[in-house]
Amino acid sequence: MSQAFRQHLEKLITLTDVEFDYVWSKFSTKKLKKHQFLVQEGSEVLHDYWVAKGLLKAYHTNEEGKIHILQFAMEDWWISDYQSLVYRCAATINIDCIEDCELLVISAENRELLCNELKGMANFFRKKSHAGYVALQQRILFLLNKNPQERYNRFLELNPKLLQRLPKTLLAAYIGVSRETLSRLSHP
Template sequence: MNELRKHIEEVTSITDEEFDYIKTFFTEKKVKKHQYLLQDGDKVSLEYWIIKGIFRAFYIDKEGKEHIVQFALENWWLSDYNAFFNEKESGINIVCMEDAEVLCLTLSGREQLAAELHKMEHFFRMKLTKGYSAQQCRIISLLSNNPKKRYEEFASLYPNIMQKIPKKYIAEYLGVSRETLSRLYSNY
């Protein structure tokens, strides 16, 4: 749980007493490689903070093609947020790409923490703002950049995961074929 405290304190300082209270809202879970945190159609009751590991969030279209929404690494928050905040079924899948550990938080726990501790309301707001901003940048990149530029952005933003994620998933994430990715990768 010390990692969680460090993570929170990147945004706001908290006392020992506040952290003792905050950590009561979290449960720890170990996740094996290829294990799903969420599957399309599941009721979404948790969000996850990743202690260690890598996850892939994706949806499958009507033709059965997988579309990667995001990768998530250590210190990232992850869920199907549309389903989580609206208390409905998931429209995406989240699968573990290597053995991992996460902390789980319920929506009611999150809301209680935010209501009782202004510092946590501020923390959650800052994390959502940053996540929304990153998502918007990704959408704009997919709509306006060529494959080379998308690859360069990905490599620049996430150099620590380039070797950890199979190339086929990076290609899916970037919206290019595996062959195109190989050409881009060899030129980088």
């Protein structure tokens, strides 16, 4: 797992062996089973998570019981309830496992420590935050301005590897359509 994580980091920054060993020392590992929660709404979130193996979803369930999926996270992606992590408030979303997962875990304090001590890690997390913000903005604009077929096509374009791993009900919830509508979209 450490080699895969180093490769992930070095897509954006360069670390010496000593620096990487120090970074690695600030992380721990966590294994979860399919359907197990990583974060539950109302809980305190103290960690950020890098997915080494598996697939998770971040979502909110409204008062009528409808699920609104904000994000999927597969290998090489980061996930957390960032509002809770940053502002130290109760989680507003749930995150659970679609598949068995292996995660690297870093506390908010250790993340801040790495950013203060290693310029490269500050740059890494800044770039990841910016990319995440851009992706979220694009997702919101697509939900607001594109029809279901365009949203489905965009998902396929951006996430071809996810299509075979996701139950159709979750994909439908992500693009904001019913399961029946999704069937029509995928078989025009």
